[in-house]
Amino acid sequence: xxxxxxxxxxxxxxxxxxxxxxxxxxxxxxxxxxxxxxxxxxxxxxxxxxxxxxxxxxxxxxxxxxxxxxxxxxxxxxxxxxxxxxxxxxxxxxxxxxxxxxxxxxxxxxxxxxxxxxxxxxxxxxxxxxxxxxxxxxxxxxxxxxxxxxxxxxxxxxxxxxxxxxxxxxxxxxxxxxxxxxxxxxxxxxxxxxxxxxxxxxxxxxxxxxxxxxxxxxxxxxxxxxxxxxxxxxxxxxxxxxxxxxxxxxxxxxxxxxxxxxxxxxxxxxxxxxxxxxxxxxxxxxxxxxxxxxx
Amino acid sequence: xxxxxxxxxxxxxxxxxxxxxxxxxxxxxxxxxxxxxxxxxxxxxxxxxxxxxxxxxxxxxxxxxxxxxxxxxxxxxxxxxxxxxxxxxxxxxxxxxxxxxxxxxxxxxxxxxxxxxxxxxxxxxxxxxxxxxxxxxxxxxxxxxxxxxxxxxxxxxxxxxxxxxxxxxxxxxxxxxxxxxxxxxxxxxxxxxxxxxxxxxxxxxxxxxxxxxxxxxxxxxxxxxxxxxxxxxxxxxxxxxxxxxxxxxxxxxxxxxxxxxxxxxxxxxxxxxxxxxxxxxxxxxxxxxxxxxxxxxxxxxxxxxxxxxxxxxxxxxxxxxxxxxxxxxxxxxxxxxxxxxxxxxxxxxxxxxxxxxxxxxxxxxxxxxxxxxxxxxxxxxxxxxxxxxxxxxxxxxxxxxxxxxxxxxxxxxxxxxxxxxxxxxxx
Numbered sequence: 001x002x003x004x005x006x007x008x009x010x011x012x013x014x015x016x017x018x019x020x021x022x023x024x025x026x027x028x029x030x031x032x033x034x035x036x037x038x039x040x041x042x043x044x045x046x047x048x049x050x051x052x053x054x055x056x057x058x059x060x061x062x063x064x065x066x067x068x069x070x071x072x073x074x075x076x077x078x079x080x081x082x083x084x085x086x087x088x089x090x091x092x093x094x095x096x097x098x099x100x101x102x103x104x105x106x107x108x109x110x111x112x113x114x115x116x117x118x119x120x121x122x123x124x125x126x127x128x129x130x131x132x133x134x135x136x137x138x139x140x141x142x143x144x145x146x147x148x149x150x151x152x153x154x155x156x157x158x159x160x161x162x163x164x165x166x167x168x169x170x171x172x173x174x175x176x177x178x179x180x181x182x183x184x185x186x187x188x189x190x191x192x193x194x195x196x197x198x199x200x201x202x203x204x205x206x207x208x209x210x211x212x213x214x215x216x217x218x219x220x221x222x223x224x225x226x227x228x229x230x231x232x233x234x235x236x237x238x239x240x241x242x243x244x245x246x247x248x249x250x251x252x253x254x255x256x257x258x259x260x261x262x263x264x265x266x267x268x269x270x271x272x273x274x275x276x277x278x279x280x281x282x283x284x285x286x287x288x289x290x291x292x293x294x295x
Numbered sequence: 296x297x298x299x300x301x302x303x304x305x306x307x308x309x310x311x312x313x314x315x316x317x318x319x320x321x322x323x324x325x326x327x328x329x330x331x332x333x334x335x336x337x338x339x340x341x342x343x344x345x346x347x348x349x350x351x352x353x354x355x356x357x358x359x360x361x362x363x364x365x366x367x368x369x370x371x372x373x374x375x376x377x378x379x380x381x382x383x384x385x386x387x388x389x390x391x392x393x394x395x396x397x398x399x400x401x402x403x404x405x406x407x408x409x410x411x412x413x414x415x416x417x418x419x420x421x422x423x424x425x426x427x428x429x430x431x432x433x434x435x436x437x438x439x440x441x442x443x444x445x446x447x448x449x450x451x452x453x454x455x456x457x458x459x460x461x462x463x464x465x466x467x468x469x470x471x472x473x474x475x476x477x478x479x480x481x482x483x484x485x486x487x488x489x490x491x492x493x494x495x496x497x498x499x500x501x502x503x504x505x506x507x508x509x510x511x512x513x514x515x516x517x518x519x520x521x522x523x524x525x526x527x528x529x530x531x532x533x534x535x536x537x538x539x540x541x542x543x544x545x546x547x548x549x550x551x552x553x554x555x556x557x558x559x560x561x562x563x564x565x566x567x568x569x570x571x572x573x574x575x576x577x578x579x580x581x582x583x584x585x586x587x588x589x590x591x592x593x594x595x596x597x598x599x600x601x602x603x604x605x606x607x608x609x610x611x612x613x614x615x616x617x618x619x620x621x622x623x624x625x626x627x628x629x630x631x632x633x634x635x636x637x638x639x640x641x642x643x644x645x646x647x648x649x650x651x652x653x654x655x656x657x658x659x660x661x662x663x664x665x666x667x668x669x670x671x672x673x674x675x676x677x678x679x680x681x682x683x684x685x686x687x688x689x690x691x692x693x694x695x696x697x698x699x700x701x702x703x704x705x706x707x708x709x710x711x712x713x714x715x716x717x718x719x720x721x722x
Contacts, residue, residue, distance in 0.1 A: 007529040107340065118340050123553075123583045131561055140561040213526045213554040214583070257530045262521035263493050 002135045004254055010143045012250025013150035014209055018223055019230035019242050020153060021201030027237035028174045029191035031081055032092050033073075036202050037224030038099035043069045043203030044215035045106055048122045058125055066203045073199025077192040085191070103220045122215040124207065142211050149208040153201065154243065170194055174237070229269055233276045235286020244284050248272065330374035331364055331649065333639070334405025336396050336421075337436065338413045341383035342577060347436030347628030349620050351375055351410055354636035357615070364640045367647045373636070376403045382414040392417040393424055400428050406649050409635050413437035413628070415496075419446060425456040431654050435460040435635035436628035439467070440496070444675040451675070455655050458676040460635040461628065462596055462690070464500055466680040467571060470594065470690045472507045474569070474704045475542065478713070485512055488540035488566055490519040490531055490555070492547040500571070501546045508544075516540040521547075528555040532564050540566040541719075548573035553583055560587035563718040568592065576626035581698045590716045591695045592703065598689040599630035599666040601700050603708040605684045612666040623700075631678075634665045634688075682707060 022036045043065045050061035076098055084090040106117045128141040161167035172180035173190045181187050202223075206215075213219075233248060234241030249272060256268045276283060335351055338344035355373045358364060363372040380395045381387045392412050399405045408430060412418050418438035425432045434443075439462055447454045478484055487508060491497040498520070505515055516538035519531035532555070535543055543559065543566040545552065553574035568591045574580060575593040598605045600623070602613045612633065616624045624630060642657035643649060663670040667688035671679045681687030682705050692704035694713055701711035 003529065003533045007527070010529075011527065116340070121577070121579050121583060123585075125585075129585065138562050212557075214550055216550060254530060258534075262519060262525055262528075262531060265522060265525070 002137055004251075004258055006134070006137065006139060006143075008251040008254040010146055010250075011254050012247040013147050015226060015230050015246035015250050016243055017146070017150050017153060017205035017208060018202075019227045019234075019246060020157065020239070021198040021205065022227040023231050023234070023237065023239055023242040024157070024170075024201065025194050025198035026231065027239060028170045028194035029085075029187075030237070031077070031085070031191060031195065032088070032095065033076070033195060033198060034092055034096035034224060035076060035099035035102065036198070036227050037220035037222070038102035039069050039072060039199045040202040040206045040223045041106065041215065041217055041220040042072075042102050043206040044124060044210045044219075045117050045122060047124055047207055048215055051125070062207045065207070066200050069203035070196045070200040074192050074196040076199075077188075077195040081191075081195070082188060099220065099224070103217045106217045117215070117217060123213075124211045124215065126211045146208055146212075149204075153204065157239070166190075166193060225269075229273055231283075232273050233283055235283025238283065238285040241283050241285030248284070328363070328369055328371045330372045331366070331643070332404060332406045333373055333375050333636070334396070334399030334403060334408045335375050335377040335410035336380040336392070336399065336408065337377055337411050338381060338383045339379040340381065341413060342573075342625060343413050343437045343628045344380075344383065344411060346625040347410060347413070347632035348377060349616070350624070350629045350631070350633030351377070351636055353616060353619050354633045356619075358636065358640055365644045366649065373640075376405055377410075378403075380412045380417065382412040382417045389414075389417050389420050393420055396421050396424055400424070400430055405430070407639060407654070408432040409435060409639055410632055411436045411438070415440035415443065419443055422446060422454050422457045426453050429456060429651050431456050431458070431651050431658070433458045433460050433635045433639060433658075435631040437461060439464040441465050444673075444677040447675040447677075455676075456651060458658055458672055458678075460638060460670070460678050461631045462680055463677055464496070467594055467596065467690060468500055468503050468507070470692065470704070471504060471544075471570065472511065474592075474692055475508060475513065475544075476511055477704070478542065478567075478569075479512065481713075482541070482715075484541035484567075486514050486516050486538070486540045487542040487544050488517045488519070488535040488538055489515060489544045490521070490528075490535070490547070491545070492523050492549050492552075493520045494523060494548075497546045497548070501544075504544065504546065513542075523549045523551075525549075526551055526554055528558050529562070531555075532558055532562050535566050536562065536564045542566055543568045545570035545572050547571070550574050553580065553588065556591055557584050557587045560584075560589070560716075563716075565719050567713075567715065567719065570594070575695065578623050578625060578700070581695060586698070589695050589697075590714060592692060592713070593695075595626040595691040595693055595700070597624075597626065597630040597667055598684075598691045598702075598708050599633075600624040600626055600691055601693055601702045601708075601710070603691075603702050603710055605689055605708045606664060606666065606668060608664065608666045609708075630666050634663075634667065634670060637665060638663060638670055 022033060025031055025033045046065040046068060047061045050056040050064060051058055080094050081091060084094055108116055126142045127145050130141045131138050161171050169185045169190050172185050173187060177187055230242050230245045234245030252268050252272060253265050256264045337348045355375050359372045363370045376399060378395045378399055380392045382392045413436050415438050418434045419442055441463055443459055489501050491501045517534050545568055552572050556568060559568055572593045575588055575591045576595055580588050599609050599612050602610050604610060638661055641663050642654055646653040646657040659672060661670055661672055668684035669686060670688060673679050679687040684707060689705055689708055691702055691708060693700035694703045696714055702708050703711055703713050
């Protein structure tokens with residue numbers, strides 16, 4: 001029981017970390033950033049490269065990678081999405097294409113001697129390599145860092161969006177874009193900032209979660225699916241819903257694995273999405289009334 | 296300068312020019328001998344493919360440096376025509392792999408095919424291609440399914456062009472069960488938890504292992520089947536711990552299995568991990584897991600991937616590979632691809648020509664001392680694995696100890712004994 005509680009929490013916070021950036025962007029600018037998973041993976045590889053190829057300090061490598069991911073997010077908006085705003089299908093296709101370029105580019109070989117990031121060799125170091133015994137169960141420090149990191153991200157975001165000028169403008173646009181614009185908030189600037197922060201959050205999730213596993217390009221697709229699942233279940237754009245959905249999914253997957261085996265994980269993921277779409281199409285805490293009224 | 300001295304210099308000069316001309320002529324004659332074009336389908340994005348390619352190149356370079364291959368009375372160099380088949384990459388269909396092979400046959404005019412593809416479904420499909428074009432193929436990187444030799448057995452005349460110098464999963468399972476038997480005898484263990492990737496190959500292999508182990512007196516305490524690319528194994532490992540298993544038998548090729556083994560060490564699961572574990576084959580596994588993969592026992596499939604003295608060529612190959620590529624041979628494909636080029640050389644020299652039927656007859660009679668042992672093919676053109684290096688080639692089970700892969704089975708190649716993790720040692 002203790003292990004289900006602990007690993008369920010770790011799983012849930014992992015989902016939350018992965019999804020929070022995606023939700024922020026969608027909540028603020030209604031832009032579905034389908035390059036989210038690719039940015040997550042890119043930060044993992046960049047950090048690995050800075051540490052192993054350039055021998056940079058780990059924390060400095062993380063900082064540089066997060067800055068690059070933040071700039072990349074801003075560039076995606078400025079160069080591509082700004083022209084497509086209001087065209088949801090085009091936004092999805094364009095951002096997904098951007099993600100594809102990143103992911104497939106990472107696997108590309110032979111150009112300028114680049115060997116491609118292929119295989120299980122890319123592992124980020126743990127922040128602390130230790131383990132403690134709790135209630136007879138051995139727990140490694142990196143998993144505790146995930147829980148702590150997740151909590152810190154949520155608190156920092158809440159403080160940021162409630163007590164800073166940029167954060168308040170993000171919320172203003174999210175609540176009522178036209179009213180916010182009438183009050184002098186620049187919608188494009190805020191959307192760019194949201195994409196920039198969302199991409200940095202994807203990167204932050206990567207450097208917190210990836211020390212538990214390997215960095216692989218393929219993970220980008222999985223991360224995108226997880227982020228989408230959390231957002232759909234929680235309610236698109238709802239931050240509270242995303243956190244709640246992360247815990248629903250995190251525990252549902254651990255419990256189902258425990259009862260029926262790990263192969264049911266994907267069934268639980270997809271099954272939960274379908275059930276939510278049937279009974280509460282706007283998600284657990286979603287506020288899209290037009291969807292509710294269809295039921 | 297007097298006349299005699301001038302004549303002497305003239306003679307020397309003429310002799311030197313003459314000798315130079317003759318030497319250049321010989322050089323030209325050698326360089327102009329038509330190379331034997333060896334088509335090499337290789338999945339370059341996979342670790343198996345990359346290492347197989349290294350084996351092929353090393354062998355071809357060694358053979359060419361020694362003068363080439365004697366075809367009749369002519370020494371001909373080998374020329375490798377390597378093509379990336381991209382099998383093992385996600386989403387690449389078999390048809391694309393077959394197109395790459397067909398390009399080698401029709402466009403590049405390969406005399407013979409050696410190497411991949413690595414994925415069983417691709418190499419099996421390619422057999423029809425070789426039969427249609429009547430070209431000899433020695434598949435020597437991966438492709439372990441028993442279906443391969445079953446296909447040859449069904450229609451030996453049609454598929455006579457295909458030979459498999461890599462192993463068969465049938466043999467690796469037998470080795471695994473024999474190893475487990477030894478552990479049962481030596482350590483008194485009899486409880487096993489099985490964990491596999493959810494794939495056809497892993498399910499089938501684990502079922503056979505389970506049945507054979509139960510017959511040998513093992514009790515299966517639990518079973519975990521996780522999706523490929525799963526990244527959290529805490530539930531399965533908790534179950535394994537609670538079940539009282541002493542062995543954690545793993546059959547999984549996904550790179551994420553290294554996460555399982557790191558979690559195994561973090562949770563101090565008192566069951567020794569053993570099996571076919573793709574991630575643990577790599578020499579970089581220790582660094583990848585930061586040493587948490589210690590004590591893992593894994594099959595490298597091929598003698599020669601670690602320095603041992605199974606044959607006089609084993610250590611020689613190991614050292615040559617490391618010198619050429621700067622890393623030790625990994626596992627599957629490294630040795631078999633290397634040996635297959637020598638098998639080809641041996642067969643061509645005995646046949647005296649490259650004509651398919653002559654080559655097939657020579658390959659069937661192969662009895663070549665090599666790196667893994669002695670290369671011989673059975674009636675279905677499958678290389679013969681066994682425990683006697685004078686009659687067959689040998690596998691290679693290693694345990695990760697202090698950053699090195701130490702061969703612990705079969706005993707003919709063993710360079711160390713099995714060690715237990717501290718949390719499994721009896722006080």
